Amino acid sequence: GEPIKLATTTSTENSGLLKVIIPYFEKRTGNVVHVLAVGTGQALRMGQDGNVDVVLVHAPKEEMRFVDAGYGLNRRSIMFNDFVIVGPDNDPAKIQGQHDVLESLHNIAHGKYLFVSRGDDSGTHKKEVHLWKKAKLKPDLSWYREVGQGMGRVLQMANELNAYTITDRGTWLVMRSKLSLKLYVEGDSLLFNPYSVIAVNPERYPTINYLGAMSLIAWLTSVEGQNLIKNFRMKGQPLFFPTAINN
Amino acid sequence: MTEPLFVFHGIQKTFAKVEILRKVDLSLYPEKCTLITGKNGSGKTTLLKIIAGLEKPEKAEIEFSGKSHSWEKIMPDICKKIIYLHQQAFLFSSTVESNIAYGLRFNTMTREQRRKSVKKALELSGLTEFAKKQANTLSGGVQQRVAFARACILKPKVLLLDEPVSNMDRQSREHACHLMQFLKSTGTSIVITSHVPQYFDGLADMHFELVNGKLIET
Amino acid sequence: MTEPLFVFHGIQKTFAKVEILRKVDLSLYPEKCTLITGKNGSGKTTLLKIIAGLEKPEKAEIEFSGKSHSWEKIMPDICKKIIYLHQQAFLFSSTVESNIAYGLRFNTMTREQRRKSVKKALELSGLTEFAKKQANTLSGGVQQRVAFARACILKPKVLLLDEPVSNMDRQSREHACHLMQFLKSTGTSIVITSHVPQYFDGLADMHFELVNGKLIET
Amino acid sequence: MEGLLSTIQQALQLLLYGDAELWAIVLLSFSVSIKAISLTTPLALLLAFSLAYGNYPGVRIILAFFNSLLSVPTVVVGLFLYVLLTRQGPFGDLRLLFTQSAMVIGQMILCFPILVALGYAAIQAADVRVWETARTLGAPRWYIILTIFYEVRYGLLAAVLTGFGRVISEVGISMMVGGNIMGYTRNITTAIALETSKGEFAQGIALGFVLLSLAFLLTALLSYIQSKNGGNT
Amino acid sequence: MEGLLSTIQQALQLLLYGDAELWAIVLLSFSVSIKAISLTTPLALLLAFSLAYGNYPGVRIILAFFNSLLSVPTVVVGLFLYVLLTRQGPFGDLRLLFTQSAMVIGQMILCFPILVALGYAAIQAADVRVWETARTLGAPRWYIILTIFYEVRYGLLAAVLTGFGRVISEVGISMMVGGNIMGYTRNITTAIALETSKGEFAQGIALGFVLLSLAFLLTALLSYIQSKNGGNT
Ligand SMILES: Nc1ncnc2c1ncn2[C@@H]1O[C@H](COP(=O)(O)OP(=O)(O)OP(=O)(O)O)[C@@H](O)[C@H]1O
Ligand SMILES: Nc1ncnc2c1ncn2[C@@H]1O[C@H](COP(=O)(O)OP(=O)(O)OP(=O)(O)O)[C@@H](O)[C@H]1O
Numbered sequence A: 001g002e003p004i005k006l007a008t009t010t011s012t013e014n015s016g017l018l019k020v021i022i023p024y025f026e027k028r029t030g031n032v033v034h035v036l037a038v039g040t041g042q043a044l045r046m047g048q049d050g051n052v053d054v055v056l057v058h059a060p061k062e063e064m065r066f067v068d069a070g071y072g073l074n075r076r077s078i079m080f081n082d083f084v085i086v087g088p089d090n091d092p093a094k095i096q097g098q099h100d101v102l103e104s105l106h107n108i109a110h111g112k113y114l115f116v117s118r119g120d121d122s123g124t125h126k127k128e129v130h131l132w133k134k135a136k137l138k139p140d141l142s143w144y145r146e147v148g149q150g151m152g153r154v155l156q157m158a159n160e161l162n163a164y165t166i167t168d169r170g171t172w173l174v175m176r177s178k179l180s181l182k183l184y185v186e187g188d189s190l191l192f193n194p195y196s197v198i199a200v201n202p203e204r205y206p207t208i209n210y211l212g213a214m215s216l217i218a219w220l221t222s223v224e225g226q227n228l229i230k231n232f233r234m235k236g237q238p239l240f241f242p243t244a245i246n247n
Numbered sequence B, C: 001m002t003e004p005l006f007v008f009h010g011i012q013k014t015f016a017k018v019e020i021l022r023k024v025d026l027s028l029y030p031e032k033c034t035l036i037t038g039k040n041g042s043g044k045t046t047l048l049k050i051i052a053g054l055e056k057p058e059k060a061e062i063e064f065s066g067k068s069h070s071w072e073k074i075m076p077d078i079c080k081k082i083i084y085l086h087q088q089a090f091l092f093s094s095t096v097e098s099n100i101a102y103g104l105r106f107n108t109m110t111r112e113q114r115r116k117s118v119k120k121a122l123e124l125s126g127l128t129e130f131a132k133k134q135a136n137t138l139s140g141g142v143q144q145r146v147a148f149a150r151a152c153i154l155k156p157k158v159l160l161l162d163e164p165v166s167n168m169d170r171q172s173r174e175h176a177c178h179l180m181q182f183l184k185s186t187g188t189s190i191v192i193t194s195h196v197p198q199y200f201d202g203l204a205d206m207h208f209e210l211v212n213g214k215l216i217e218t
Numbered sequence D, E: 001m002e003g004l005l006s007t008i009q010q011a012l013q014l015l016l017y018g019d020a021e022l023w024a025i026v027l028l029s030f031s032v033s034i035k036a037i038s039l040t041t042p043l044a045l046l047l048a049f050s051l052a053y054g055n056y057p058g059v060r061i062i063l064a065f066f067n068s069l070l071s072v073p074t075v076v077v078g079l080f081l082y083v084l085l086t087r088q089g090p091f092g093d094l095r096l097l098f099t100q101s102a103m104v105i106g107q108m109i110l111c112f113p114i115l116v117a118l119g120y121a122a123i124q125a126a127d128v129r130v131w132e133t134a135r136t137l138g139a140p141r142w143y144i145i146l147t148i149f150y151e152v153r154y155g156l157l158a159a160v161l162t163g164f165g166r167v168i169s170e171v172g173i174s175m176m177v178g179g180n181i182m183g184y185t186r187n188i189t190t191a192i193a194l195e196t197s198k199g200e201f202a203q204g205i206a207l208g209f210v211l212l213s214l215a216f217l218l219t220a221l222l223s224y225i226q227s228k229n230g231g232n233t
């Protein structure tokens, strides 16, 4: 039938996950999926406008708002990975090995060490803002660089500027070999990064490919889909952890 | 005298608040040649361009087949019968041949007729040797001759020649006058501006001087 | 006769495999006027442009203050003393005044001297009324007169005039000839090409015809 | 520097051994952009002509308007078109969003002002005697226009090449209304943007190099054809 | 349609009540691009002139090269410059990455081929008698060049405006070597890209509208000055 239009964030696309698993779905169901990789906000906006059939993002609050406003249906959590804090290899803020992410943020802020922020209202950025707030810190422009770009570019800039930043683990693994940055903070439960998939509400847009969207959601949450997510490897490491089925 | 082809009445033209032409009247008769002289800047070129429909007068009436029309109304119809030759000849950037053939493309001639016609025109104006040359490699006089041939080949009802021989050598000048004589005999009304009236002594039937925006018979 | 200013030897020029000039020799004497006639396309313009340094000959030697030089070597030095006036006058897109002042900007005159000089030139060539007009609004003859004045005002050692009066009315023509006579008397060497040698009867000291790429004295 | 060299090597490899996927992307780029420029050129040049010869009031202000349109970022054109083509938008029923047609339309909007502004600059430089001579020799209106276009062909070619360069190198529109969908609407520039966002700079530069090489071939060909056709420019 | 109307309203509000932050971004855009175009123009036009009048071999191939450079995506220019300016790169010691200077340099690279190609198109259209007349009247070389430039000023202005439009509307270079750092290197286009990625389309279009309005003012001013200076074009 008509292709299923999936709007997703650049991070999922860039990790290569979709490229690996989508062909299985296409083969099984005979559906074609068009992947549109854009910013989180833009992905939700495209869903809101009814220009795509299904969205895959990681910004829980916005997702809830999207569903509550009646733009989306059947929000299903499908997987998670986590955020990590990386920084220059001499680690001037001395945050290596810290498990408390808020404490490491304090170190960075008090030492006024450069910190690069996505600044683009993406899932990652929202998480970062949330963390600053939680740590009761107010970053200022003397050391805080708000750059408004994608994750890959932000890592590159942090590398270039010898700055700290927060990143999702997927992009970090992809980019790591090209950077002299090091991973310092991980594992704090505050750094949890859940991904959900939401079908666009057919009540608003009767002509959209709701059946396709639902079949994609069904498949992503099926044993096959979840296993594929679990078995996906990036540079030998697992990246995403399925959440729809406990196994 | 026979009936005039066109009678222009009260041509008025002002440039930058200076009245160049003040109610000029001019009748164009078939088989007649009109010579216009006048000082530099007196308005000869302007007058010819208005008659050719290339410059807009403030006011002008045209009497044509018994009726009087305003310039604006009738020009689109009659300008096809009138050809103007620039004081400084302009050739399109192609060969001499294709320049001369330019005007022939818009009538019903066959390709073969056109080719023959061009060939004859080249011969008549002594340009055969230049046929394949690019226009921008020609000498000033030859350019003028090509432009002249390009206009004559169309055998228009009215032929307006603005200093047509100023850069021609003597022989070409005489050739050109012969050709004008021939066109005249086939019914064309010719208007020539020149600073050397002697050149057209045998050809011109009327001679006006443009003075202070008026045509004065001399 | 006095010493020549420049002697050109063996000027050769070929266009598209046609030899236009075959070893032309020409001596330019101060206070003398040379008239060159010749058929259309015979090479008059080409010859003048080569002498002016605007066109490159295949070969040419120039004798100058006793020594012989190749065209390539010496032209950059001497072309400042030689001014060429185009057959089809070209004016820069500004006013008549500023066109005439163009060449004066490159000498040591003060602003005031320049202004006076331009004013005098405008008067001498009867162009005062046009001083403030834009060049592209001028009639053909007036354009030619402006270009002529623009060249004369520089009082060059050698003045090359390519059909300088072809579009001028009678009075302007006579004016122009007077001016040339005056320049000649101040030492300028003048070369004129024309198809109407009669115009320069009182002025020309030598008269050549360019035939088959050779200058022949007549 | 090592990075640069290996990038060039990678580019050459891409060019020589480029797989079917790459060539499909390249083909899509050129087909969309050539369509856009060919559809826009006639109309834009006619408008430019009428601005140059129409003699109506307000020409200056219209030209200033088109000139300022040159400053509109492609993503804004893309956004604008998105708003028009979106499902509830005025043209939503056409279902053009995220198709090649939408990319063509967007690129047409992008190059229209360029062709008008540069076309006008070329046409107004033509000697007025071209028009006068053609007219007095009895050429019909369309032939007069063609004659003038021929006289200023070099300037018009420059306008078209500039317009083409603008559309083939743009990414904002293709991204916004094309959607960079693999196999459907991904072109060279959106592919480069994707590679860049992944940090695959070498791959991005290599793709740019592929584009540049092909553009060079195309341009050299055009300039060769033009020189064959007896231009003396 | 409602969306469009409210977008325009938003744009007008931005223009009228735009806060200091917005105006800083706008200022940065114009200052970077005006610097880039003013630094590039003289050199590029001189090159264009020497291509038109230099009479040396290979001019055609050089022109084809510059023409094809028009097709290079801005992000590729950005990438290229990034590779040069990165810390381990050949010019890494200058520490220019993510500064306005890097943006200026990138935009200069971007508009250079445009100015050469369009400048050449304008200059070669000049009557050869301009050169001959200036030369024979004793003008020194630099004055001859100025005279020719003046005769074709309309074409050159079009070239410069096109180049300016290209640089002020580009986003790839500013993003890549500027970095879109808030308060340091964020300009209008990177701000638009950011709003777009957030899904704030109206905000994006509104910013585009701000840019367009200012570009229109600038262009209208230029064209007014030109008409004052007695041009008859
Ligand atoms: N576009 C224009 N704007 C202003 N004045 C103009 C324009 N065209 C012509 N003129 C003026 O109109 C007058 C007549 O010009 P025209 O060319 O008709 O003269 P002419 O008799 O042909 O002169 P010539 O013998 O020199 O060719 C001149 O004074 C000229 O300056
Ligand atoms: N650039 C060129 N390429 C080819 N041929 C040329 C070029 N320039 C001039 N010629 C040829 O050289 C010859 C001489 O031209 P030139 O202009 O010197 O003649 P002229 O004596 O001045 O003629 P006229 O009396 O018509 O002005 C002509 O046959 C012309 O076609």
Ligand SMILES: [Mg+2]
Pocket (backbone or CB within 6 Å): B044, B045, B046, B087, B162, C139, C140, C141
């Ligand atoms: Mg006249």
Ligand SMILES: [Mg+2]
Pocket (backbone or CB within 6 Å): B139, B140, B141, C044, C045, C046, C087, C162
């Ligand atoms: Mg000549």
